[in-house]
Structure formats: C-alpha cells, structure tokens
Amino acid sequence: MTALTIGLDIGGTNVRAAVVDVDGRVVAEQRVSSLLDWESMRAQILGLIAALRADHEIAAVGIGAAGMVDRAGVIHYAPNVAGFLGTPVRAEIAQGTGLPTVVDNDANAAAWGELAHGGARGVSDALVITLGTGIGGAIVSDGRVLRGAHGFAAEIGHFTIDLDGPRCACGEIGHWEALASGNALGRMAREATVIGAAPAVLKLAGGDPDAVRGTHVSEAARAGAPDALALIDRYAGFVALGFVGLANILDPEIIVVSGGLVEEGDLLLGPVRAYFDGHVEGFGYRPTPSIVAAGLGDRAGTIGAATMARKLLR
Ligand SMILES: [Zn+2]
Numbered sequence: 001m002t003a004l005t006i007g008l009d010i011g012g013t014n015v016r017a018a019v020v021d022v023d024g025r026v027v028a029e030q031r032v033s034s035l036l037d038w039e040s041m042r043a044q045i046l047g048l049i050a051a052l053r054a055d056h057e058i059a060a061v062g063i064g065a066a067g068m069v070d071r072a073g074v075i076h077y078a079p080n081v082a083g084f085l086g087t088p089v090r091a092e093i094a095q096g097t098g099l100p101t102v103v104d105n106d107a108n109a110a111a112w113g114e115l116a117h118g119g120a121r122g123v124s125d126a127l128v129i130t131l132g133t134g135i136g137g138a139i140v141s142d143g144r145v146l147r148g149a150h151g152f153a154a155e156i157g158h159f160t161i162d163l164d165g166p167r168c169a170c171g172e173i174g175h176w177e178a179l180a181s182g183n184a185l186g187r188m189a190r191e192a193t194v195i196g197a198a199p200a201v202l203k204l205a206g207g208d209p210d211a212v213r214g215t216h217v218s219e220a221a222r223a224g225a226p227d228a229l230a231l232i233d234r235y236a237g238f239v240a241l242g243f244v245g246l247a248n249i250l251d252p253e254i255i256v257v258s259g260g261l262v263e264e265g266d267l268l269l270g271p272v273r274a275y276f277d278g279h280v281e282g283f284g285y286r287p288t289p290s291i292v293a294a295g296l297g298d299r300a301g302t303i304g305a306a307t308m309a310r311k312l313l314r
Contacts, residue, residue: 003059003313006052007306008045009106010034010065012080015041017048018299019056020306024117026299028052038083046096060100061093062309064109064301070151073103079169100312106301107154108145110258110294111138113304115145118295119256127252128294129156131239131259134169135177139250157181161241180238182259185214189231200225218261218268232261233271240275247289248281258294269293 004027009016011034018029030048035041049061067078073090075081094101104112111120111128120126124143130136137156139146146153157177158170165174166187178184192198193209200220205211217235220228243255261268273291280288296303 004056005306005309006049006058006061007302008063009301009305010063012066015044016302017052018302018306019052020303024303028056036082038087041083042092045093049097060309060312061097062305063089063103064106064305065103066106068152069103069105071147102308102312104308107136108138109304109308110300111140111145112307113296113300114256114294115140116307117303118300119292120254123253125252127246127255129257131261132182135181176242180242182214185217185235186212188235189217192231198227198231200227218264221267222264232268236268236271237275240272243276244279252289255289255291256294257291258300262293
C-alpha cells in the first residue's frame with residue numbers, strides 16, 4: 001500500500017495537519033490556530049483536509065486530539081478544548097470527507113508514531129510519555145496501544161503518589177502529574193526562588209518569582225548553574241518515581257520520553273535513570289527497561305495519527 005494518509009493533531013493552541021507516506025515521511029504540512037467551538041473547528045479541519053487533498057491523493061484520515069476519546073471516536077471531554085463535549089468527531093469528519101477516519105487521544109496517536117517510525121520501533125511493550133503542561137502517556141502492550149474498556153486507558157499522570165502533595169489540574173491531590181509535569185518543575189522553581197534557593201533561575205525570569213517557568217530552569221541548567229541543576233535533580237526523582245511504579249505494573253522493554261526538557265540531551269534523562277535504576281522490583285535479576293528520548297519530536301502527533309489512518313487500509 002503506497003497511498004498517502006493525513007494525520008491531524010488537535011490541541012488547545014494549534015491544529016496541525018500532515019500528509020504522511022508509508023515510511024513516516026511528512027510530504028506536506030499545515031498549521032492553524034485552534035478555534036474552540038466544534039462548528040468552527042469542524043469547518044477548519046475539513047478546510048485543512050481539502051487543501052491537502054488538492055495536491056495529494058489521500059486514502060484515509062487519522063486524528064489525535066487532546067481529550068478523552070472513546071472507541072467510536074466521540075470526544076467526551078477535553079480540559080483545553082471547550083468545544084469537545086460528547087462531540088462525534090470521527091463520524092462528522094468521515095461524513096464531511098468521504099474518507100475512512102479514525103480518532104484517538106493525542107498521546108495514543110503519538111505512541112503509534114513512535115512505535116511505527118520513532119523511538120519505540122521494533123518494540124512490542126513500551127511506555128510513551130510526554131512531560132509537558134501535564135503528563136501525556138500511552139501504554140503499548142503486545143504491539144498495540146492499550147485502549148481500555150471505553151477508550152480512556154492510560155490517563156497516566158492521574159494516580160496519587162503524595163497525599164500531602166499539590167493539587168492536580170484534574171482537582172485531585174498529589175497526582176504524579178502535579179509533581180512531575182513540566183508545569184510542576186515551574187512550580188518547584190517558583191517555590192525555590194521565594195526562599196532564595198534559585199538565584200540563577202530567578203535572574204533568567206527577569207527577577208520576578210511569579211514569571212519563573214520550567215524553561216528558565218532548563219536554560220539555567222544548560223549553562224551549568226548549580227541551583228538549576230539541583231532543581232532538575234529533585235524533579236527527576238519525581239519523574240522516576242512514576243516510571244518505577246509503571247514499570248513494576250507493566251514490564252515495558254523501553255520507556256520513550258518526549259517534551260521540552262528531553263530535547264536537552266541527558267540533562268533530565270541522566271538523573272531520571274539514576275533514580276530509576278535499582279528501584280524496579282528485582283533489579284539486577286531482570287532486564288531493566290531503558291529510558292530513551294522520543295524520535296519524532298513535535299511531529300509524533302501528526303505522524304502517529306497518519307499511522308492510525310494507515311491501519312484502516314489493511
Ligand atoms: Zn490528576
């Protein structure tokens with residue numbers, strides 16, 4: 001099958017679309033700012049697909065969306081996209097294009113991309129995790145992305161690891177996401193600046209503690225600032241804590257990690273591995289899952305959605 005497919009990645013900020021070939025190469029791509037009500041967004045998505053079809057023969061469409069997507073491609077709820085509330089995205093895009101269409105959660109789509117063309121290629125059991133605003137995750141088990149009974153499996157950041165911890169974006173207390181997301185690193189850094197423990201980070205934020213973000217920490221750490229490196233180290237401990245629990249439960253061969261901090265080489269993944277190794281059950285008497293950077297960067301969502309679309313053609 002040599003046909004091209006379209007992959008769409010729908011987030012709260014942007015809608016990205018790419019025409020992808022059988023080898024995972026992006027042939028064409030477009031990006032527009034997200035509109036937040038479904039009527040406008042549907043027109044926007046159909047417009048993007050029509051524009052790409054004008055130049056390419058397309059066989060199927062895949063969509064990865066930030067939200068809770070069921071097995072029929074209905075988006076039940078999306079914290080960052082107000083228009084998605086019980087929205088039958090798959091049915092309406094299939095009807096509007098006349099093409100086979102599949103819709104899944106954006107983290108699951110990214111996992112299909114990493115599995116077919118990125119860091120998890122050739123692996124049958126993996127975790128694919130994005131450390132961003134929140135924590136996105138997908139579980140690859142026996143070569144497939146785990147969906148669960150309703151399609152909502154792998155809301156991977158939302159289990160409690162500290163009953164005295166900070167409140168999660170979902171409302172619960174001490175979830176892993178509240179301690180190990182990119183946003184959590186920013187919060188830890190703001191707390192450190194208030195007690196004078198992060199001078200280099202504070203300087204990068206223009207001296208305003210409220211303006212401190214995770215990106216300031218990584219920038220200062222890259223320059224070797226000890227206060228920033230100490231924050232990264234503490235944060236890495238929280239990331240590893242979740243990885244250890246998930247590895248004990250799921251026994252992955254590999255943990256593929258993406259997100260801004262992972263693009264800094266081993267700045268984060270080095271200390272994460274140090275906290276991880278030795279804590280997995282039976283360490284030393286079993287293969288240890290390797291922790292690696294994702295291979296597709298910010299195109300994992302579109303390439304993965306196009307990969308899901310290709311599966312419709314078999
Ligand atoms: Zn939560």
